[in-house]
Amino acid sequence: MKRHLSMLLLCAWTVSLLVSCGKGRKGLLTSVSTGRPYEVLVVAETNFWDRPAGKALYRVLDTDVPGLPQSERSFRLMRTSPDGFDATLRLVRNIIVVEVDAAKYSQAAFRYAKDVYASPQVILTLQAPDEVSLAAFVEAHGASLVRFLTQVEMNRSIRALSEEHNMYVSAAVQRLFGGDIWLPAELVASKEGTGFFWAGTNAATDDRNFVMYSYPYAGGEALTKAGFVCKRDSVMKVNIPGARPGMYMATDSLMTDVRLLQLRGRQVMEVRGLWYMKGDFMGGPFVAHVWVDEARRRVVVAEVFVYAPGRLKRDLMRGMEASLYTWRLSGETENEIINHKE
Incomplete structure (x- = not known):
């Protein structure tokens, strides 16, 4: 299988010479991998976890997922010793x-x-001459390690979407915004407004939603937190009303974080935070991508959000977030792997 040396965030590492990848053995007889998304098995000596290097690795892998209303771990961790790393594991x-x-x-x-042993699968080897240097390496690059493993799973979701996605949403986005995006087929409800599109599952629990809107570009404030929150609140107030008059979706600006990415040669602002329904008790997490389409002098926003009261939201959000990376303008080539620079 072709190796993607620039896969995910590795291209952002200034220590790229410290990272290498090996060839797998995928073929007709390759087994199907086991486990659920975001499960990680760590193979290390049993007493490794009691020493500083093991504690450093545990702290990195046990971090919370950003942007969720409650604490949820980035991964479900499993452990085994090298002797226990058998054919099943x-x-x-x-x-x-x-x-x-x-x-x-x-x-x-x-x-x-x-x-290597199954598909889809990634085996990441942490190597060092001693545990002191290993602990220092893990502490220095822990955030990138978490993003690497997270985006490996997102890439799997993207590949699944490439094989089956919501054709109605794709057609509507093409007609309204001049591009394509892949969303899960389960988003069966939809609504259109002026420069606005919404699709959702309308489920009582684990409700998943997608919105896309555009507006004229008037300056650099579009790619700022304040500019995004102001525009989002005005758009959602008109297009996402609540059950009764006076209720509408709004943004919790104190719980909103932004960062800039480079995707397909364009600068994109990622926004991650919480939404709430003003005048009601509804709320949940959202993730948005915002970019300037200079050819059309417009700002485009693609956003996913979920409503899942009393339930874990990590997998729901990450599954929906993968869709944001599938956006492409008409004429752009498909890119099924997240490959961006921060």
Whole structure:
């Protein structure tokens, strides 16, 4: 299988020489991987977890998912020793192998391989000559490690969407905004407004939603937190009303964070935060991508949000967030792998 050396966030690492990837063995007889999305198996000596390097790795992998209303871990962790890493565990979809060997390694690094024992699968090897350098490496690059594993799973969702997605939503987005985006087929309800489109599942629980809107570009404030919140609140007030008059969707500006990305050669502002229904008790997380379409002198916003009271939201949000990376203007080539620079 072709190796993507720039896969995900690796292109953002200034220590790229410390990272390498190996070839997998995917073929006709490759087994199907086991486990659920965002499960990670760590292969390390049993007493590794009691020492500083093990504690550093645990702190990194046990971090909370950003932008959710309650604490949810980034991954579900499983552990095994090298002796226990048997044929059954080798089929797990996400594996981290810890190797500390002064005879083999001169510096701390990680390398990864895809589809070694099963497919889809990624095996990430953390290697170091000693645990002191391993702990320092993990602490320095922990955030990138989390994003790497997160986006491996998102890439799997994107590939699944490439095979089956909501054709009605794609057609509506093409007609209204001149581009394409892949959303789950379960989003069966929809609504159109002036420069606005919404699609959702209308489910009583685990409700998933997508909105897209555009407006004339009037300056750099579009790619700021304040500019986004102001425009979002005005658009949602008109287009996402509540059950009774006076109710409408609004943004919790104190719980909103932004960062800039480079996607397909364009600057994109990622916005992650919480929404609430003014005058009601509804609310939940959202993620939006905002960019300037300079050719059309417009700002385009694509957003996903969920409503799942009393339930975990990590997998719902990450599954929907993957759709945001599938947007492309008419004429742009498809890109099924998240590959961006911060």
